[in-house]
Amino acid sequence: MQHAADAPRPGDLVVARNRKYDGTAHWVVPGRYLGSDEFGHWMFQGTNEFISRPGAALYTESDAILLIPFTGDWVATFYDEAHPERVELYIDLAIELAWRRIRPDVVEFHIIDMDLDVVRTQARGLYVDDEDEFAQHRIELAYPDELCTRMESACADLVTAVAGANAPFDGRDAAWFTLGRTSPSL
Numbered sequence: 001m002q003h004a005a006d007a008p009r010p011g012d013l014v015v016a017r018n019r020k021y022d023g024t025a026h027w028v029v030p031g032r033y034l035g036s037d038e039f040g041h042w043m044f045q046g047t048n049e050f051i052s053r054p055g056a057a058l059y060t061e062s063d064a065i066l067l068i069p070f071t072g073d074w075v076a077t078f079y080d081e082a083h084p085e086r087v088e089l090y091i092d093l094a095i096e097l098a099w100r101r102i103r104p105d106v107v108e109f110h111i112i113d114m115d116l117d118v119v120r121t122q123a124r125g126l127y128v129d130d131e132d133e134f135a136q137h138r139i140e141l142a143y144p145d146e147l148c149t150r151m152e153s154a155c156a157d158l159v160t161a162v163a164g165a166n167a168p169f170d171g172r173d174a175a176w177f178t179l180g181r182t183s184p185s186l
Contacts (some may be wrong), residue, residue, distance in 0.1 A: 005101055006099045006100050006101045006107065007099060008033040008041060008043075008099060008107045008109075009033065010033055010034060010035050010183075011032065011033065011105070011183075011184075012032070012033040012105055012106065012107050013030060013031075013032060013033075013105060013106045013107070014030070014031050014032065014033050014043050014106075014107050014108075014109055015028065015029075015030050015102075015106065015107070015108050015109070016028065016029045016030070016031065016043075016066065016108075016109045016111070017108055017109065017110050017111075018053075018092070018094070018110075018111050018112075018113045019110070019111075019112055019113070020112065020113055020137075020141070021112055021113075021114065021137065021141045021143065022141050024054070025053065025054055026053050026054075026113050027051060027052070027053045027113075028051065028052050028053065029045060029049070029051045029066075030045070030049055030050070030051070031043040031044055031045040031046075031049070031064075031066060032044045032045075032046075032180065032183070033107070034065075034176055034179050034180055034183065035179075036070075037168075037172075039067065039069055039070065039167065039168040039172075040067050040068050040069035040070045040168070041067070041068040041070075042065060042066070042067055042068075042176045042179075043065070043066040043067075043068065043109075044063070044064075044065060044066075044176070044177075044179070044180025044181075044183075045060065045063065045064040045065070045066060045077075046060070046063055046180070047060055047061065047062055047063050047082070048060060061082065061083070061084050062079055062080050062081075062082035062083040062084070063079075063080045063082070063177060063180065063181065064077050064078060064079050064080070064083075065077070065078045065173045065176045065177055065180060066078075067168060067173070068097060068109065069097075069168075072154065073093055073094060073095055073114070073150060073151065073154045074091050074092060074093050074094055074118075074154060074158060075091070075092050075094055075097070075111060076089065076090070076091045076092075076168070076169070077089070077090045077091075077092075078173035078176075078177075080177060085121065086121050086122035086123055087119065087120075087121050088120045088121060088122065089118075089119065089120040089162065089169070090117060090118075090119050091117060091118040091119070091158055091162070092111070092113055092114075092117055093113075093114040093115070093116040093117065093118075093151050093154055093155055093158075094111040094112060094113055094114055095111070095112045095114060095147070096110065096111065096112045097109070097110070097111050098110045098111075114134070114143075114147075114151050115130045115133045115134040115137055116128060116129075116130055116131065116134045116151055116152075116155045117129040117130050118155060118158045118159055118162060120162060126159065126162055126163055128155060128159065134148075134151070
């Protein structure tokens with residue numbers, strides 16, 4: 001349960017901390033909270049931000065917008081045309097989405113990454129990625145069957161929503177990119 005004091009405010013630095021089902025660290029990505037709409041919270045992740053995970057660290061080469069839905073088992077990252085691999089959209093299936101304020105202007109956002117990803121690139125179009133990793137972790141990390149069914153169903157629903165350009169995958173990220181690029185930084 002999220003406490004009102006932990007809720008992000010426009011301009012807050014947001015540190016997204018992803019971990020795997022067994023608690024091991026995954027990606028850490030900073031960004032700036034922009035606001036919310038009827039679908040969820042929107043965060044700007046600018047070019048040249050330092051991001052890392054165990055075994056990898058880099059500076060981003062394009063702007064991105066992260067959508068954290070009010071409901072649902074996923075987070076979506078929209079990329080601009082400068083993405084080096086021409087990724088347009090990357091949706092991580094995830095559980096236990098939670099906010100935690102750690103300083104007056106800094107909030108952490110936590111998720112458990114459930115491996116499955118819905119991806120759209122200029123080269124390949126729309127596809128589901130990491131089904132092999134999901135199958136492997138289902139056994140190795142003992143994912144409960146009910147959770148697996150929930151993730152597979154959410155994944156299928158997301159593919160349908162993206163393919164149909166249904167909200168929030170209907171181009172509304174463009175306005176959030178504009179806001180992120182024109183709003184003053186922290």
